[in-house]
Amino acid sequence: xxxxxxxxxxxxxxxxxxxxxxxxxxxxxxxxxxxxxxxxxxxxxxxxxxxxxxxxxxxxxxxxxxxxxxxxxxxxxxxxxxxxxxxxxxxxxxxxxxxxxxxxxxxxxxxxxxxxxxxxxxxxxxxxxxxxxxxxxxxxxxxxxxxxxxxxxxxxxxxxx
Amino acid sequence: xxxxxxxxxxxxxxxxxxxxxxxxxxxxxxxxxxxxxxxxxxxxxxxxxxxxxxxxxxxxxxxxxxxxxxxxxxxxxxxxxxxxxxxxxxxxxxxxxxxxxxxxxxxxxxxxxxxxxxxxxxxxxxxxx
Numbered sequence: 175x176x177x178x179x180x181x182x183x184x185x186x187x188x189x190x191x192x193x194x195x196x197x198x199x200x201x202x203x204x205x206x207x208x209x210x211x212x213x214x215x216x217x218x219x220x221x222x223x224x225x226x227x228x229x230x231x232x233x234x235x236x237x238x239x240x241x242x243x244x245x246x247x248x249x250x251x252x253x254x255x256x257x258x259x260x261x262x263x264x265x266x267x268x269x270x271x272x273x274x275x276x277x278x279x280x281x282x283x284x285x286x287x288x289x290x291x292x293x294x295x296x297x298x299x300x301x302x303x304x305x306x307x308x309x310x311x312x313x314x315x316x317x318x319x320x321x322x323x324x325x326x327x328x329x330x331x332x333x334x335x
Numbered sequence: 336x337x338x339x340x341x342x343x344x345x346x347x348x349x350x351x352x353x354x355x356x357x358x359x360x361x362x363x364x365x366x367x368x369x370x371x372x373x374x375x376x377x378x379x380x381x382x383x384x385x386x387x388x389x390x391x392x393x394x395x396x397x398x399x400x401x402x403x404x405x406x407x408x409x410x411x412x413x414x415x416x417x418x419x420x421x422x423x424x425x426x427x428x429x430x431x432x433x434x435x436x437x438x439x440x441x442x443x444x445x446x447x448x449x450x451x452x453x454x455x456x457x458x459x460x461x462x463x464x
Contacts, residue, residue, distance in 0.1 A: 177374045184366060193356040202359045210369055217374065274342070278350045297351040325347075332342045 175220050184213060187229060190299055191236050197294050198240055208239045230305040233295075237309050281331035289324035296321055 188209060195205035212235045215221065221231075282290065295301045295309070303321070307314040342350075438457060445453045 177378045180370075180374060181366075184370065185362070188362045188365070189358060192358055192362075196356050196358075206360055206365065210365065213370065214373075217370070217377070274346070275350065275353070278342070278347070279354075282354070294354070297348075298354055298356075328347065329342065332347075 175217070175222070180213075180217055183216070183228060183232075187232050188213065190229070191232050194233055194295065194299055195236055195240060198237070198291060204240075204243070208236055208243065211239055212236050227305065229299075230301060230308050233299075233301070233305075233309040237311075277332060281328055284331050285324055285327055289320055289327065292317055292320045293324040293328070 191209045191212065192205045195208050196202060199205055199208075212232055215235065216232070285293065292306055292310070295306045296303070301309070303314050303317045306312075307317045310317070312320075442450075442453070
């Protein structure tokens, strides 16, 4: 892998990986550290990326690093419920849309952690069910079920208000 | 408007596209802080290795040409010398053959009583030559 290739991969995927790690951990600094470690490994071990899906490979590496960190520090409980998501502010927002955005944000943050992770990986990061299954070491069926439940719970949360 | 109509599937999808996770540090800042020097060092190291390899590569090509040229010249001169030797040998052989043929033909025309005399003459001539 050339320096140019590496920079291109970094520019394309570093922020995505960080965002994913933030909604897994809720910790900005930790997500930066893990994302850096992942990219450091990619560069120093010259991991061949042409043949596979680089995004899911990076996410898988990030997930493994995150899980290993949790096991070491035993801080999983601390991370749960600490994720803060927000919606992009647009200048032409009307009051109705703004209210909907706030409701949506709250409903999303109310989802169980595992469901929210799978849902955001799919909807935000654009990963397919197969890719999410690979990253999270689960079957594709389990991911489909998890995302289905997440969407159902999200709609319920939204429409209960 | 009933509460159930507040969010339809299309709106939910649209809101998903607007979800943002704020990032505190800029990725370019992280790059210059952590990766820039690492990548530069690695590239410099590999380019040194490359130039070392190229040095040998050039020597290799030069040596191959030298060997090719030397062997071509060697075999060329060897062929020339052996060809010349063969030519000289052929000329000598053909001259002797010619003389022998001449003598045989001449001998056919010599009378029996004169043969001894003719033979002695030829023998003396060939000894002198």
